[in-house]
Amino acid sequence: MIIGLDDTDSVNGMCTTYIGTLIVEAIKEIDRNLIIEPPKLLRLNPNNPYKTRGNGAVSFIVSGTSNTEVLERIKSISFDIISKYSESGDNTNPAIVFLNENSITEEIKLFAKRALHEMLSIEEAISLLNKINAEYNFIGNGRGLIGALASCALELEDFTYELIVYRNHNKRGKKCVSEESAMQIEKRYSPRIFSSYDLKNKRMVISPHSDCPILYGLRGESPEILIEAASLIESETPYKRNLFVTNQGTDMHLEEKEIADVKPYSSVIVKGIVSKNPYTVPGGHVFFEISNSKKLICAAYEPTKEFRNIVRKLSKGDTIIAYGGVLDTEHGLTINLEKIEIITLAEVQKIEKPICKMCNNPMKSIGKDKGYRCKKCHTKNMEASIIKLPRDIKIGTYEVPMCAKRHLSKPLLRYGREKKFEEERFKFNYTNFDISFEGI
Numbered sequence: 001m002i003i004g005l006d007d008t009d010s011v012n013g014m015c016t017t018y019i020g021t022l023i024v025e026a027i028k029e030i031d032r033n034l035i036i037e038p039p040k041l042l043r044l045n046p047n048n049p050y051k052t053r054g055n056g057a058v059s060f061i062v063s064g065t066s067n068t069e070v071l072e073r074i075k076s077i078s079f080d081i082i083s084k085y086s087e088s089g090d091n092t093n094p095a096i097v098f099l100n101e102n103s104i105t106e107e108i109k110l111f112a113k114r115a116l117h118e119m120l121s122i123e124e125a126i127s128l129l130n131k132i133n134a135e136y137n138f139i140g141n142g143r144g145l146i147g148a149l150a151s152c153a154l155e156l157e158d159f160t161y162e163l164i165v166y167r168n169h170n171k172r173g174k175k176c177v178s179e180e181s182a183m184q185i186e187k188r189y190s191p192r193i194f195s196s197y198d199l200k201n202k203r204m205v206i207s208p209h210s211d212c213p214i215l216y217g218l219r220g221e222s223p224e225i226l227i228e229a230a231s232l233i234e235s236e237t238p239y240k241r242n243l244f245v246t247n248q249g250t251d252m253h254l255e256e257k258e259i260a261d262v263k264p265y266s267s268v269i270v271k272g273i274v275s276k277n278p279y280t281v282p283g284g285h286v287f288f289e290i291s292n293s294k295k296l297i298c299a300a301y302e303p304t305k306e307f308r309n310i311v312r313k314l315s316k317g318d319t320i321i322a323y324g325g326v327l328d329t330e331h332g333l334t335i336n337l338e339k340i341e342i343i344t345l346a347e348v349q350k351i352e353k354p355i356c357k358m359c360n361n362p363m364k365s366i367g368k369d370k371g372y373r374c375k376k377c378h379t380k381n382m383e384a385s386i387i388k389l390p391r392d393i394k395i396g397t398y399e400v401p402m403c404a405k406r407h408l409s410k411p412l413l414r415y416g417r418e419k420k421f422e423e424e425r426f427k428f429n430y431t432n433f434d435i436s437f438e439g440i
């Protein structure tokens with residue numbers, strides 16, 4: 001049986017991974033062997049307007065039993081935990097689904113894939129669940145069913161791990177996690193552990209500022225290295241921890257598109273030629289346009305910090321590939337840049353008055369299309385001087401800084417480190433993994 005859940009949190013607190021962890025722990029208390037693989041934390045469409053934070057949903061597989069009594073107990077425990085701990089509120093619509101692994105159809109797998117690129121409806125999720133006679137339960141309008149179902153059916157290729165360490169959900173306010181230890185993790189373990197500390201912007205990335213129970217999360221390529229690194233982090237007393245298989249840092253949300261086919265709410269990789277030079281607006285956001293039969297606005301918003309300095313150096317005629325999420329703004333379709341790849345740089349010229357060859361003085365214009373004349377020796381010259389300006393930018397791929405990176409965005413440091421989920425999935429012994437710190 002696969003269990004999926006989503007939408008249990010609100011901006012005021014709680015977190016779907018935490019509730020998932022409480023459920024996994026409760027099931028492991030019945031029998032450790034019921035869950036032998038780490039749960040999955042899957043990030044869905046990052047442009048989803050309904051998301052609280054990172055549009056994450058959680059799923060896990062219960063194996064090793066076909067005992068109906070045990071399965072019914074698991075379902076009841078799971079829903080009780082959701083009901084007890086979910087944050088209530090207008091924008092919180094918790095849901096849980098229970099699927100038979102063999103019942104996941106190609107149509108559902110496609111739905112899960114689309115959940116990263118499009119906006120889907122609650123009705124479609126319910127119809128798919130009903131088609132396979134799946135059990136599900138929800139509070140509120142049922143929106144959580146979209147993510148809960150998608151998280152059960154999403155097929156992974158490349159993947160990463162996240163080890164999340166929690167405080168008790170009743171504890172609120174400032175979290176004590178040592179910045180210094182996050183910095184040490186970055187220095188010692190990057191790139192095997194990524195997105196820990198933004199050294200340039202001096203920003204700790206592992207600990208969310210929101211009032212959720214996450215103390216910190218370490219993201220990387222292997223469970224063992226994350227567990228080792230976590231033991232070096234100084235923080236307030238941790239309460240629980242869990243290891244997740246995730247699609248974070250994989251670029252799974254991006255799809256190659258032609259500009260003409262780009263739709264709002266999708267995340268795309270598009271090639272185009274810069275057709276309007278970069279300009280900065282109040283607030284520090286930088287915009288430019290690319291074209292390829294149709295135009296698309298590209299945005300490097302203020303939080304992308306030094307990335308904007310690269311963007312500002314682009315010029316009309318440059319060929320680039322833009323990566324990012326698309327929204328329909330008042331100015332038109334706009335891509336929120338996560339990365340850019342500069343393919344070719346155009347020649348940038350400056351037109352200046354010519355220099356007199358006889359006396360080395362700048363010549364003066366003698367009227368439109370009439371050319372130039374030297375004030376001193378009266379030599380005439382029809383042509384202006386065309387000066388080729390040096391380009392202070394190189395062909396290559398540039399990314400936003402760590403402190404502005406989306407969960408799904410693949411850091412450049414991960415290029416070439418991709419691994420296959422199906423090959424690695426049973427390598428880590430999750431059966432013996434302790435969730436509660438009392439047992440560690």
Ligand code: ATP
Pocket residue numbers: 006007008009010015016017044045048050051052053054055056057091092093114115116117118119120121143144145146147148
């Ligand atoms: P957190 O990351 O802290 O768990 P969140 O950012 O995941 O929070 P949720 O509170 O889970 O935000 O809200 C997202 C809601 O959007 C969920 O109800 C989920 O089912 C739904 N959803 C996710 N992806 C899509 C999609 N592609 N189309 C429509 N709805 C979606």
